[in-house]
Amino acid sequence: MVLEILTYPDPRLRRKGVEVEAVTPELRQLAKDMLETMYDSNGIGLAAPQVGQSIRLVVIDTRSRDEEGRVDEGTMTELERGVPQPLVIFNPKILKAEGRTTYEEGCLSVPTFFEDVDRYDYVEVEFIDGSGAKAVLKTDGLLAVCVQHEMDHLDGKLFIDRLSTVKSSRIKKRIEKQGYPNPEEAREERARRKTERIKQEEPAG
Secondary structure (H helix, E strand, O other), X not given: XXXXXXXXXXXHXXXXXXXXXXXXXXXXXXXXXXXXXXXXXXXXXXXXXXXXXXXXXXXXXXXXXXXXXXXXXXXXXXXXXXXXXXXXXXXEEEEEEEXXXXXEEOOOOOOOOOEEEEEOOEEEEEEEOOOOOEEEEEEEHHHHHHHHHXXXXXXXXXXXXXXXXXXXXXXXXXXXXXXXXOHHHHHHHHHHHHHHHHHXXXXXX
16 A cells, blocks of 8 residues: 655654564554555655654665666675665664765655765664564665665654755755745756766866
8 A cells, every 4th residue: 555655844754763562464564555655656765754653664675677677786786786675674773884975865755855965885784674583784885875864764854954054954944935846847956966066076177
């Protein structure tokens, strides 16, 4: 079942998720519905607070696919390729985090906005899987970024909260006053930012 995804500034997104004591059939169904919702929205991760459930549960599938729907491992790191996906993660805790990376992030709860966010490059996360068993995820790349992004949701934090105060305030005020831009405007803005980034990375002279 496809669930409603809450969008900023809905106050329910700010509630901290509580730990799950046991993985019940109802929670397995919720995880299944969340995955369906995530795929339906072309997302790569979704946290329970985003669908109005204040518990510590996230679902993730960062695998890219070709036009025929086949998984393209060419864009994945060696560690990412070793992780079975999709992932159902209850009560995640970061055991280890190393390195730094910057990635352009978006969010199903802040649709049409994309900004560069600093994250750890490598993480080790302890969690309970969909069967109720303890597990540890060791990964880098997009999967590591996505795990950190979704875990923020469990603490009531959005990716726009990790931006500079000026940039974060500008985005929040725009949404609160004008709502979200239409998809075409969003695509044009993202293309403009990409062009600017390429120019900045070009060598001088």
